[in-house]
Amino acid sequence: MSSLLTFPKGGVHPPASKGLTANLAIEVMPVPDELEIILGQHIGAPCTPTVTPKDAVLEGGLIGEVTKGLGVPLHAPVTGTIKGFGMSGHPMRVSAPSITIQTDTEALPVQYSRCDWQKLSKEELLAKVHAAGVIGIGGAGFPSHVKLSPPPDNPVDTLILNGAECEPYITADHRQMLERAQEIVEGALVILKILGIKKCFIGIENNKPDAIKTMTEAAAAASTPEHTVVVQPLQVKYPQGSEKQLIQAITGRKVPGFALPSAVGVVVHNVSTARAIYDAVVLSKPLYEKVMTISGKGIKRPANLLVKVGTKVSDIVEYLGGVTPELAKIVMGGPMMGFAVSSLDIPVTKTTSSVLFLAEDEIDTTPHSQCIRCGWCLNACPMGLEPKEIALYVEAGRPQDTGQFGVFECFECGCCAYVCPAKRPLVQFIRLAKMKAKR
Structure with missing residues (x-):
């Protein structure tokens, strides 16, 4: 080994x-009767629809494209009809714009x-x-x-x-x-x-x-x-x-x-x-x-x-x-x-x-408690960052000062939270710091 x-x-x-x-x-998996295709599936600008409601689409046909900036086109996963545009649930953004396609089962x-x-x-x-x-x-x-x-x-x-x-x-x-x-x-x-x-x-x-x-x-x-x-x-x-x-x-x-x-x-x-x-x-x-x-x-x-x-x-x-x-x-x-x-x-x-x-x-x-300063998160971090300090600064209302501890180099692997004996949600603290701090 x-x-x-x-x-x-x-x-x-x-x-x-x-x-x-x-x-x-x-x-x-059998194709469902209806699909909801989120327009922003990539890093960069979300797609602009190239279809309108009631349009017929073929499997693999273009339904969205990015005209400027970083991005890639979007394609119909099935043959069917565009049912409409709306908002779909999203695991990170809560909701996101999407295209709904009614599947042609035949x-x-x-x-x-x-x-x-x-x-x-x-x-x-x-x-x-x-x-x-x-x-x-x-x-x-x-x-x-x-x-x-x-x-x-x-x-x-x-x-x-x-x-x-x-x-x-x-x-x-x-x-x-x-x-x-x-x-x-x-x-x-x-x-x-x-x-x-x-x-x-x-x-x-x-x-x-x-x-x-x-x-x-x-x-x-x-x-x-x-x-x-x-x-x-x-x-x-x-x-x-x-x-x-x-x-x-x-x-x-x-x-x-x-x-x-x-x-x-x-x-x-x-x-x-x-x-x-x-x-x-x-x-x-x-x-x-x-x-x-x-x-x-x-x-x-x-x-x-x-x-x-x-x-x-x-x-x-x-x-x-x-x-x-x-x-x-x-x-x-x-x-x-x-x-x-x-x-x-x-x-x-x-x-x-x-x-x-x-x-x-x-x-x-298990509910989390205060940092006990054991240093386990420092040993576990593959990037050599200081997760405990980032979390303490966020709790103190100073997320803008976390850049010195490498917050922007964190790729949110979760090693720190995994080893923390105090069960502190360190990755969530880091995400909050990134949102509120300016690089």
């Missing part, structure tokens, strides 16, 4: 809790066929990634075509695909690596061609030996003298899948504060994003459906599902047989970085990795 790569500072070891779904093959799924992408130029490949609306599926939703166009003054020499999937419960990437290994690796080759580089590493935590084996075989079969894809097993430690920690583990390079990975010659994509890039370039298929994990003791039937973007959590619950009497909390995302929600009327977006239905014995409802 000691010879496996990992990042040097901090990190924690929460229970993996992946046994509920790790061995469940991806199943296709329509046949669109069939996509391969193109010879090897003959396309870098610019043509990038245009296909943008046109398909591909964003970072595993994280904050950064437009992929922008990440694939690093600034010329930062030459890139390494691509890393993130298959760590270090968050407890979530197994969506794991299942895709088992069931779609060749597509992920071909997506990596597309990215290598766009970036004009030769080397790709796929980082996978060592608790997924089946994925390591499957991906290693696919990588070996696809590698050529021009493009090499290598699977790198990693030590099991959270947050191994965080971009900066993954880069340091695999390459030994440390990304400076507030800098992008390209500053140290690296581009990082999630394995699911690589598969979406494969769909976009090889099949000309837009990103409008995604694999997600539904888990926890509070759902009757845990599953890894392929769902259409815009599917409501309530429809997923109904499909899986409802919730159990033990249900105590619903979290969109993982237990470390996700958001608890109070409603099932929230639609899935391109970045929704999971919905967890947690029972009483899977959560901790």
